[in-house]
Amino acid sequence: MSASKICVVVVSGSLERLQMAAMVASVAAVSGQEVMVFLSMNALPYFAKGNISKAPHEGEMGRIMExxxxxxxxxxxxxxVELGDAKIYPCSMAMDVLGIEQVGLEGYLESATGLTKFLHDAQDGQVWTF
Amino acid sequence: MTEKKIVDGRGSFCPGPLMELIVALKSSQVGDVLEVLSTDKGSANDIPEWLRKVGHEYISTTESNGEWHITVRKTK
Incomplete structure (x- = not known):
């Protein structure tokens, strides 16, 4: 349906960036675009199973949003994922560093993926980094 | 003529009302009419754009006192 795939790379653990990344991924996905999300660095721990902790704001906008x-x-x-068939990949490096196994992550995430595979899959899409 | 379904997205911000509409559309039948209530101006602009993109029918938007009512028909 869409001309190009949207690849969203999320590395920040700040509220504003996680929120903007989630908005881009969800609106693109429900609008019929193919969406791949790669979660790494400070973003990944928020997707550990049962983690409901709030992300800290980095500026005034985030403070108001709270x-x-x-x-x-x-x-x-x-x-x-559920309404738009987006695929969300946890970074295998970040999982190794944090000592998180696949079962320790939320069930709507895909299997651990390395950068090599993600870069290969992303080469014909737009890449959005947060 | 089936009864209009109300999707209450009041108080939520973008893309909350849109997501609530999509959830409601999933459990609706083709031909059903849904009315989204929103207090978010951005959503009032965004929902018709989304409808145009995915192909459901946009019927109308009305606004009073900062509350938008966006009426749509499920077409597929």
Missing amino acids: GKKIPEFRTLFEQA
Whole structure:
């Protein structure tokens, strides 16, 4: 349906960046675009199973958002998968560093993926980095 | 004529009302009419754009006192 695939790379653990990444991934996915998300660095721990901790804001916008009824970024990523067939890949390096196994991650995530495979799959798409 | 389904997205921000509409569309039948209530102006602009992109029918938008009512029909 779409001309190009959207690849979203999320490395930040800040509220604003996780939120923007989740919005791009979910809206693109429900609009019929193919979406791949790669979670690494400080973003990955938020997707450990049962982790409901809030991400810290990095600026004024994030601070204001905390007091509003904003869709939670994890909910949006899950909706990107369930309503739009997005694929969310946890970075295998980050999992090794953190000592997290696949079973320790939320069930809507795909299997651990290395950078080599992600880069290969992303080569014909747009890459958005947060 | 089936009864209109109300999707209450009031108080939520983009893309909350859109996501709520999509969830409601999934459990609706082709031909059903849904009315999204939103207090988020961005969603009032975004939902018709999404409908145009994915091909459901956009019927109308009305606004009063900062509350938008966006009416759509499921077409597929």
